[in-house]
Amino acid sequence: MDKKAIDKSKLPSRHVVMGPQRAPHRSFYYAMGLTRDQINQPFVGVASCWNEAAPCNISLMRQAQAVKHGVAAANGTPREFCTITVTDGIAMGHEGMKSSLVSRDVITDSVELTMRGHGYDALVGLAGCDKSLPGMMMAMCRLNVPSVFIYGGSILPGQFKGKPVTIQDVFEAVGMHSVGNMSDADLEELEQVACPSAGSCGAQFTANTMATVAEAIGLALPYSCGAPAAYEFRDQFCAMSGEKVMELIARNIRPRDIVTRKALENAATVVAASGGSTNAGLHLPAIANECGIKFDLFDVAEIFKKTPYIADLKPGGRYVAKDMFEAGGIPLLMKTLLDEGFLHGDCMTVTGRTIAENMASVKWNDDQDVVRKASTPITPTGGVVGLKGNLAPDGAIVKVAGLANQKFTGPARCFDKEEACFEAVKNKDYKEGEVLVIRYEGPKGGPGMREMLATTAALYGQGMGDKVALITDGRFSGATRGFCIGHVGPEAAVGGPIGLLQDGDIIEIDAVEGTLAVQLSDEELEARRAKWQPRETGYGSGAIWKFAQTVGPAKDGAVTQPGGFGEKITYADL
Ligand SMILES: CC[C@H](C)C(=O)C(=O)O
Numbered sequence: 001m002d003k004k005a006i007d008k009s010k011l012p013s014r015h016v017v018m019g020p021q022r023a024p025h026r027s028f029y030y031a032m033g034l035t036r037d038q039i040n041q042p043f044v045g046v047a048s049c050w051n052e053a054a055p056c057n058i059s060l061m062r063q064a065q066a067v068k069h070g071v072a073a074a075n076g077t078p079r080e081f082c083t084i085t086v087t088d089g090i091a092m093g094h095e096g097m098k099s100s101l102v103s104r105d106v107i108t109d110s111v112e113l114t115m116r117g118h119g120y121d122a123l124v125g126l127a128g129c130d131k132s133l134p135g136m137m138m139a140m141c142r143l144n145v146p147s148v149f150i151y152g153g154s155i156l157p158g159q160f161k162g163k164p165v166t167i168q169d170v171f172e173a174v175g176m177h178s179v180g181n182m183s184d185a186d187l188e189e190l191e192q193v194a195c196p197s198a199g200s201c202g203a204q205f206t207a208n209t210m211a212t213v214a215e216a217i218g219l220a221l222p223y224s225c226g227a228p229a230a231y232e233f234r235d236q237f238c239a240m241s242g243e244k245v246m247e248l249i250a251r252n253i254r255p256r257d258i259v260t261r262k263a264l265e266n267a268a269t270v271v272a273a274s275g276g277s278t279n280a281g282l283h284l285p286a287i288a289n290e291c292g293i294k295f296d297l298f299d300v301a302e303i304f305k306k307t308p309y310i311a312d313l314k315p316g317g318r319y320v321a322k323d324m325f326e327a328g329g330i331p332l333l334m335k336t337l338l339d340e341g342f343l344h345g346d347c348m349t350v351t352g353r354t355i356a357e358n359m360a361s362v363k364w365n366d367d368q369d370v371v372r373k374a375s376t377p378i379t380p381t382g383g384v385v386g387l388k389g390n391l392a393p394d395g396a397i398v399k400v401a402g403l404a405n406q407k408f409t410g411p412a413r414c415f416d417k418e419e420a421c422f423e424a425v426k427n428k429d430y431k432e433g434e435v436l437v438i439r440y441e442g443p444k445g446g447p448g449m450r451e452m453l454a455t456t457a458a459l460y461g462q463g464m465g466d467k468v469a470l471i472t473d474g475r476f477s478g479a480t481r482g483f484c485i486g487h488v489g490p491e492a493a494v495g496g497p498i499g500l501l502q503d504g505d506i507i508e509i510d511a512v513e514g515t516l517a518v519q520l521s522d523e524e525l526e527a528r529r530a531k532w533q534p535r536e537t538g539y540g541s542g543a544i545w546k547f548a549q550t551v552g553p554a555k556d557g558a559v560t561q562p563g564g565f566g567e568k569i570t571y572a573d574l
């Protein structure tokens with residue numbers, strides 16, 4: 001990037017390194033070996049969610065070095081820093097899962113504070129596990145300095161008895177083992193081979209769903225999110241992201257120029273088209289909130305309703321993320337959706353060009369069956385559906401990709417926390433035809449709105465995926481399959497109808513019509529509400545308690561602060 005193209009006198013770092021009064025600050029940079037020229041260049045924060053908690057994040061340190069090379073090659077000065085990540089595959093099924101969603105907003109806040117504190121002029125964010133991707137993208141929208149996002153990449157599939165497997169198979173094997181359909185020896189062999197490399201959970205689960213969102217919303221370079229983490233080939237995209245952010249500074253192209261309502265609609269479209277994680281129904285409103293855009297679960301569901309399901313990806317389909325990469329990556333999915341009019345082509349992206357301009361060079365690949373043409377879909381509507389009704393006045397969400405039957409009516413069997421339901425499932429202490437209800441697991445009521453993969457996978461592993469339904473004011477992992485309805489709002493902790501249910505109430509679920517109802521009169525519900533009492537969560541201090549004090553409803557993204565609605569001057573303009 002031509003140095004003259006950037007006027008540093010208008011950049012945030014001018015407050016840190018320009019003028020005699022900033023001699024002490026420059027002294028610190030000399031202490032780290034920077035030269036005067038480097039101090040006089042734009043500073044680029046290279047924010048990484050690296051940690052050793054899980055394979056999702058472990059390769060990000062390597063990839064961050066490639067980003068820094070790209071920044072430096074384009075006459076920028078990279079400054080690497082880490083934020084946290086809570087990994088769901090480790091947190092699943094116990095109290096630790098209450099930290100997962102809370103960590104999304106902590107990631108956003110910590111990146112914001114580091115960028116503001118040091119006056120960095122631009123941001124390249126690297127993330128691997130699930131909610132760290134929206135956490136990083138939320139920070140980019142909040143700060144609104146030129147930014148490029150890059151996903152760390154998917155894990156490679158394991159091989160078990162000649163078949164490709166992912167972590168989803170291990171969670172479901174717990175259910176098979178619990179009913180004697182898998183031996184101890186097979187379970188031990190499976191857990192040792194299912195996850196062979198670095199990278200995030202290997203199919204269209206939440207991490208790969210949000211990676212697909214990153215390219216579709218325009219914050220990641222085309223093709224940059226597709227290559228598996230173990231392929232060092234992907235580091236070229238890291239370097240390109242570092243170079244590209246310098247061009248965005250010169251052209252003053254910022255995240256809120258990119259993340260518009262149309263871009264959010266494009267993101268929701270690729271989620272539905274790929275049968276992606278229901279967590280996108282939470283994270284897209286949260287990203288929108290940081291831009292001051294009202295885009296809630298119902299807006300997302302409207303897009304879902306009119307989008308064909310075209311990518312045959314696990315958990316509902318046959319293939320994993322590596323297969324998608326080899327078929328042509330996220331651009332292949334976007335190409336057919338754009339050609340058939342399902343995407344807005346005039347949205348700006350971090351390439352400095354529009355979606356349509358980016359897709360012009362993408363060639364369709366007939367020599368694959370991972371992605372169908374949008375004109376010949378797997379099913380005519382999206383793999384994910386929004387629901388509403390007297391049991392969910394504030395909405396709910398269900399992944400229908402791969403579901404043979406999309407209607408279910410049955411008696412409620414209520415549990416006031418996930419562990420109680422898991423015990424019942426593990427001991428087969430439930431009946432076919434029941435609707436299992438897990439409540440007091442919402443954003444405030446958990447607190448933390450846990451994912452319920454341990455329970456849903458055990459059910460599916462017992463062969464009961466279409467024989468019982470499960471509804472919760474909590475949420476699901478992207479690897480959840482079966483008739484599982486999440487994000488039921490209002491949540492039980494604030495007096496929502498799900499908290500008024502009693503065993504035996506008849507619940508009607510209709511994912512075709514988009515309804516979730518209980519066969520009770522308004523009078524009966526009101527009578528029960530009059531007797532309802534709020535409950536203690538057991539958290540009276542700390543990060544999870546703090547989250548519960550300010551978190552809003554799931555339909556608006558379970559965010560802990562009103563986003564860009566109120567602020568007049570973003571950090572980028574200080
Ligand atoms: C085990 C991790 C799982 C795949 C997940 O948490 C998600 O996709 O949301």
Ligand SMILES: [Mg+2]
Nearest residue numbers: 088130206477
């Ligand atoms: Mg998850």
